[in-house]
Amino acid sequence: MAPKVLVSDKLSETAVQIFRDRGVEVDYLPDLGKDKDKFLEVIGQYDGLAIRSATKVSDKVLAAATNLKVIGRAGIGVDNVDIPAASKRGVIVMNTPFGNSVTTAEHAIAMMFAVARQLPEASASTHEGKWEKNRFMGVELFNKTLGVIGAGNIGSIVCDRALGLHMKVAAYDPFLSDERAKQMGVAKVELDELLARADFITLHVPLTDKTRNILSREAIAKTKKGVRIINCARGGLVDEAALAEALQSGQVAGAAFDVFEVEPATASPLFHLPNVVVTPHLGASTTEAQENVALQVAEQMSDYLLTGAVQNALNMPSVTAEEAAVMGPWLKLADHLGAFAGQMTDEPIKAINVLYDGTVAAMNLQALNCAAIAGIMKAQNPDVNLVSAPVIARERGIQISTTRQEKSGVFDGYIKLTVVTDKRDRSIAGTVFSDGKPRFIQIKGINIDAEIGAHMLYTTNDDVPGIIGTLGQTMGEAGVNIANFTLGRSGVGKDAIALLYLDEEPAPAVIKALESTGKFTQVRPLNFNVA
Structure with missing residues (x-):
């Protein structure tokens, strides 16, 4: 049938x-x-x-x-x-x-032209028979600096088109490597440098907790006077009220927005301001x-x-039905290992190395690699899936290596993931126990046995007395219940770690309270998809 x-x-x-x-x-x-x-x-x-x-x-x-x-x-x-x-x-x-990448990139370029030459206002004026030739004095794109926030799939296309217009391009992206930036022909910069240098700024990042209001009131104040801002990515990346004030003060000379914090956008602080071009989320709206x-x-x-x-599945890997029955828990483990590494890594990733030991080494490693890479990438881009993650990694010049080895320890099989950046190598290992539940068994060379929960807290410190008490007391005072508590250390008086499985996500105030004690070198809340 x-x-x-x-x-x-x-x-x-x-x-x-x-x-x-x-x-x-x-x-x-x-x-x-x-x-x-x-x-x-x-x-x-x-x-x-x-x-x-x-x-x-x-x-x-x-x-x-x-x-x-x-x-x-x-x-x-x-x-x-x-x-x-x-x-x-x-x-x-x-x-x-x-499927929409080229179209969305072209719309951003079109919006940049429109705000540079005040095309919508000039068109409306001419339609009214006014012929106000001296009123609409634009600026050239030639030799101007375009700041691109987000140099992924769409952002990289925008960079390419801007270079074709003989613009200078500066890109900010936590995952952009030096090698990939050189290949693209763009200057890799930090956000503050981009804000100070750019004549035009265009955004091409997903909306996450890290990117929400990435152009905040404070960030807009750091921009070059007379900058023009284009957003064809997601509403909520720019503080619209702060931008409206900056447009009125002259700090920002123009803006072009295709997306808004609330959609359908029937009202916005940006509406009815001069030299603001707005469209109703048309980024993907071409026939092609x-x-x-x-x-x-x-x-x-x-x-x-x-x-x-x-293909392009958001909730399963490309594996056969027979493989899925055996690999399910290992795929979940690979995702958890990647999620840990991704949430812990703030600098550009140069390489991802995955070691498969014992029984897992005989499985479909391509699918497992995809799960691990997707786990890493989702920390910055929640739209990433098991299929698109390796493509995005390749686009960003990240080297992926895989090693198989026969059983070498007490576990029948385990996966060890190492993320390499210019500053450090960060490794984490895990296994699947007989109950089918993934566990973390090693973090930066320190052996542990940690159950994985939706909300966790990772801390590092010198191995001194009082750490357990400080963590327990702080969580207790905040009303956060600890479901499981795992400790490890490299040696007496040396580096030590703690991994807490919590019943709820700790509030920012809890993190600040722990940091303010001066006892920890790192305090990081972590979230995992354990459904």
């Missing part, structure tokens, strides 16, 4: 035809996603669901989708899909992470991009439903 797919949002007719040509039965009902009751009523009939952003796939929908095997999102954002719920129900969630992502998602879903091949 042929698999059956529902297309519940507007998708290219060509994409719908791909399903039919591949032998997949398809119902094209582009408005059904907006009718929640009808959608719930029929979703149980389908093996696959192809969507854009209008259809909301909640846990309630997934509970009704008793036959659903795969959800395909034509585009990158999956905010409208409950991925943890899908994972629990065995539903694969796919997206098309690179919409066609590309639609065709890609149709091919990916057809491949999975007909052959079992998995």
Whole structure:
């Protein structure tokens, strides 16, 4: 019996035809996603669901989708899909992470031109028959410095286009290596230097806790007077109220925004200000991009439903069904090791080395590598998945090496992950016990046995008395319960570490309280996806 797919949002007719040509039965009902009751009523009939952003796939929908095997999102954002719920129900969630890259990069360049030459205002004035030639004095892009915040997939395309315009390009990206910057032909700088040097600033980073308001009031104050700011990435990266004030004071000469903190944006501090260009989140809105992502998602879903091949999955690796049964806990361990290293690393990564020992060395190491790399990358970019992570690592010039070895210790198998930067090598190892639960067994050469929880706290200190008491008392006073407490040291009086498994995430005030004691060389809260 042929698999059956529902297309519940507007998708290219060509994409719908791909399903039919591949032998997949398809119902094209582009408005059904907006009718929640009808959608719930029929979703149980389908093996696959192809969507854009209008259809909301909640846990309630997934509970009704008793036959659903795969959800395909034509585009990158999956905010409208409950991925943890899908994972629990065995539903694969796919997206098309690179289909919109060129289009979004071109929109940023177009917005830069528009704000440099005040094109929208000049066009509106001319339409009114005013012919105000002397009013609209623009600036050239030639020989100006473009500051690019985020030099990943889209940001690197913007850099390339800007260099073609004979602009000077300075890029800030925690994952940008010296080698990759040289290859791209850009100057790698810290954020403060970029702010001071740039005539134009464009943002190309995801919205995370680290990047929210990356252009804050304080950051905007550090910019070169007369800078122009372009944001075609995510709303919330720029403090819109602070930017509005800077535009009015003349610190910032212009801004071009395609995204806003609240969308749909019916009001913003930026609206109605002179030399501010605004568009309604059009970054991916070209005929080519919409066609590309639609065709890609149709091919990916057809491949999975007909052959079992998995591409661009957000919640599973590219492994066979037989491998998945054995590798599941090890894939989770690889992700946890990567998440630890990623959250602990603030400087550009030059290399990632993965050692597989014993039984795990005979498994599908490509999938395990993908899980480890994705764990690292997700600390900076939550949109990264098991498929896109190695691509992003290669784009950033990160060298990946893998070593297999026969059983060499007390464990039947273990994975050791080492992240190399200009400043240090950071290593962490883990294994899977007979209960199927991953454990951390070594951090920077210090042996431990740590259960992994959603919220953890990692500290380093000299091996002196009073550390356990300080940690326990501080957590107790803050009302944070410690589920598990692991200690390790390199030797008497030498380096020591503690890893606390907590029932909840510690507030910033708790971290500051521990740091203020002067007893710790490092205090770092960590989060892990243990679902």
